Amino acid sequence: MNIVVLSGAGLSAEQGLGTFRDADGLWTRYPLERVATPEGFAADPALVHDFYNARRANMREAVPGAAHEALARLSRRPGVTLVTQNVDDLLERAGAEGVIHMHGELTRALCHACGARWQAPEAMAPGDPCPACARAATRPDIVWFGEIPYRMEEIEAALARADLFVSIGTSGTVYPAAGFVELARMAGAETLELNLEASGGRFDVTREGPASRIVPAWVAEILPQ
Ligand code: APR
Secondary structure (H helix, E strand, O other), X not given: OOEEEEEOHHHOHHHOOOOOOOOOOHHHHOOHHHHOOHHHXXXXXXXXHHHHHHHHHHHHHOOOOHHHHHHHHHHOOOOEEEEEOOOOOXXXXXXXXXXXXXXXXXXXXXXXXXXXXXEOOOOOOOOOOOOOOOOOOEEEEEOOOOOOOOOHHHHHHHHHOOOEEEXXXXXXXXXXXXXXXXXXXXXXXXXXXXXXXXXXXXXXXXEEOOHHHHHHHHHHHHOOO
16 A cells, blocks of 8 residues: 655644644744745845744754654555655654655755755854855755745655555645645545644545644554554
């Protein structure tokens, strides 16, 4: 059975990393057009670096939870593709293999002049030179609004051969990830949502509860003990 898992901020919410659109979500405290768009970065790169430096510091203090550990075990099963919208490294630190970070990663830096990528330092600043071309054109390797998510061809190919699509802890409001459930349905896959509260997307089945409880329970059904 081929399984595609898409995760969102709800997967890491219990680790204290915060969601985006819940009542106390990040986008209620920071205007997303200023901190998560290329235009916002052009207008005030220091503000954008500060925002992601704070996210990176939060991430470093956090530890993977039971849901990350369960998905890490699942990642080693043949036929499983883990796709995440999350930019944290908690799945990797739990031991997950081959995670597709469609919205980029806080641990990576990107040069917008030459396209080089490298390990992000703890704190980034507008004057940081690119290690490849030396220009002060470094940015977090994060996909902002208005940019194209990473590895879409690979994700769509995995969805086209999926028997089961599972969406975990995402509100399903940001495209293209929000459209994955429809692509999976068109491919004939069963669709399952695991979320604190149903997102309203077109899933065959929704199970409600915190990721730390419902994700390990679902993974235990899939993996032989
Ligand atoms: N367990 C499971 N789900 C949870 C939990 C929890 N403990 N806590 C919150 N949730 C659910 C919420 O019910 C909501 O459906 O997580 C979801 C979080 O939704 P969003 O804040 O919209 O986050 P996400 O869907 O990941 O956002 C997508 O938007 O701005 C961006 O690029 C950013 O990748 C992000 C994208």
